[in-house]
Amino acid sequence: MELKAGTVNAIVGPSGSGKSTIAKLIASLWDVDSGSIKIGGVDVKEMSLADYNRKIAYVAQDNYLFNETVRENIRQGNPEATDEQIIEVTKKSGCYEFIMQLENGFDTVVGGAGGHLSGGERQRISIARAMLKDAPIVILDEAMKTIGDQIMEAVELHQGLKGAAAREKTLEYLRDVGIADPECASS
Numbered sequence: 001m002e003l004k005a006g007t008v009n010a011i012v013g014p015s016g017s018g019k020s021t022i023a024k025l026i027a028s029l030w031d032v033d034s035g036s037i038k039i040g041g042v043d044v045k046e047m048s049l050a051d052y053n054r055k056i057a058y059v060a061q062d063n064y065l066f067n068e069t070v071r072e073n074i075r076q077g078n079p080e081a082t083d084e085q086i087i088e089v090t091k092k093s094g095c096y097e098f099i100m101q102l103e104n105g106f107d108t109v110v111g112g113a114g115g116h117l118s119g120g121e122r123q124r125i126s127i128a129r130a131m132l133k134d135a136p137i138v139i140l141d142e143a144m145k146t147i148g149d150q151i152m153e154a155v156e157l158h159q160g161l162k163g164a165a166a167r168e169k170t171l172e173y174l175r176d177v178g179i180a181d182p183e184c185a186s187s
Helices: 017-027 049-055 068-073 083-092 096-101 119-133 151-164
Strands: 007-011 054-058 138-139 169-173
Touching: 007 017, 017 138, 049 054, 054 119, 068 083, 068 119, 083 096, 083 119, 119 138
Parallel strands: 007 169, 054 138, 138 169
Antiparallel strands: none
């Protein structure tokens, strides 16, 4: 499989068909038995961990949040980020409004594994963290499944991710495809 730089790619298929396996292989959460995963022509096994981590932002199906504040969970994407940058990505990822409704806003402690938040809220915070990382490759492994069928919000989120940086590649692993990027439909 080859994914071209500057494209948005969706891998679709029925449950159990290997979509998440592909996501985990590309994110190097699992190792390949044969063949290789290359980024920019370089085998990921030949890259330093720090270099590789700068290139990939991975949003899993079930994201882990630390028992820290909302702000610190998002800041995991870029420890040097300013509060203004954090606010910007929360607006783009659609979580700013619900964060502001929390008792302590950005200073609310989310609980172990984000247990004080809904699945959709945890997912949006994880997407904001990925956007803040500003990695050239973003992997969304069924990242919209807990957000629901709010199509207009999903379109806005897609546009925010698309505009977050000049991406080498964006992979979207979806159980159900609700959005088609017209720029990619003809390729």
